Amino acid sequence: MKKLILSAAFAALAAGGALAQDTVRIATEGAYPPFNFINDAGKPDGFEVELFTSLCEAAELTCEWVTTDWDSIIPNLQSGNYDAIAAGMSITEERKAVIDFTQAYYPATFSAYAAPSADADLSGVVAAQVNTIQAAHVAETDATLLEFATPDEAVAAVRNGEADAVFADNDFLKPVVDESNGEFVWAGEQIQLGEGIGLGIRKSDTELKAKFDAAIQTVKDDGTLNELLKKWFGADSVTF
Structure with missing residues (x-):
């Protein structure tokens, strides 16, 4: 059932044609549990990794995880070293001056x-x-x-x-x-503080932003995102 829901989410992401790139590279810090961390197998894990890995799989997109230091995570996005940031990054006016964000996938908390x-x-x-x-x-x-x-x-x-x-x-x-x-x-x-946590994307990547926005909205509407929030942050987690 959950796979069907996620497939529906990325039916919205796939609408309007394929992404310009074959591979979407998503950066995370890997040091901010339970949002993101490196598991015992040495792989990125956590709430954000499960959410976006599931969405990419449902869309049959090739998504690769990249780990990088927090302090350089925005400059490396701007330099083209990856395509998006999923790293517990709060949406703020200061950051919106240099990059774009999808709608929040984690509420303002x-x-x-x-x-x-x-x-x-x-x-x-x-x-x-x-x-x-x-x-x-x-x-x-x-x-x-x-x-x-x-x-x-x-x-x-x-x-x-x-x-x-x-x-x-x-x-x-x-x-x-x-x-x-x-x-x-x-x-x-x-x-x-802040406006919630969103996926950071270069201002020029309007197609990628629109597609992830649509996918995030779908998993909000069907309750899948709230299920993941409760899984990773507890039954009393703030939800949408």
Whole structure:
């Protein structure tokens, strides 16, 4: 049944003719579970990988996954090293100035602080991943922002005493808090940022954007996308 639904999704993607390229290269970071990560077999995995791999298979498209550092992920898209970005990337006005996005395949949700204690000094030193909406938010507060290349490094900065708290997507931090045996707890209030997460695409690739937009809308309408959100983020996940 699910294959039929996904096939319907990419019937919309296939409408209007074949894509200009034979292979669609999708970049991800591979370091932001459960959105994307590298599994025990050394392959990209996670919510985004399952979603877009399934859509590509249903459309009989050849889609290849490319892993790249977060800090260079947009410049490499602009340089033509791949065709799209599926890497937990929030849709923001700043990013829309340089690349396009499909409609959101992950709803606008909340970011949160995690720290060794609930009364941690959130105006002290706060760690965040570089070039994220979380880092931009911290930079606008009274806190001292300490940026890192990966979210895991931002978490580690709190563990080793470099930072008072880490600020990241709630869904990324939830397993960090839940599995820390009290080493991390939630601090402060959750904050809603961004416009949701979309597939990043070059501004010139209007055909590719339109086709993925149609496919994402189809899996929203039939409930398949919500099923995947609950699978990867839990039964109480924010859905469409």
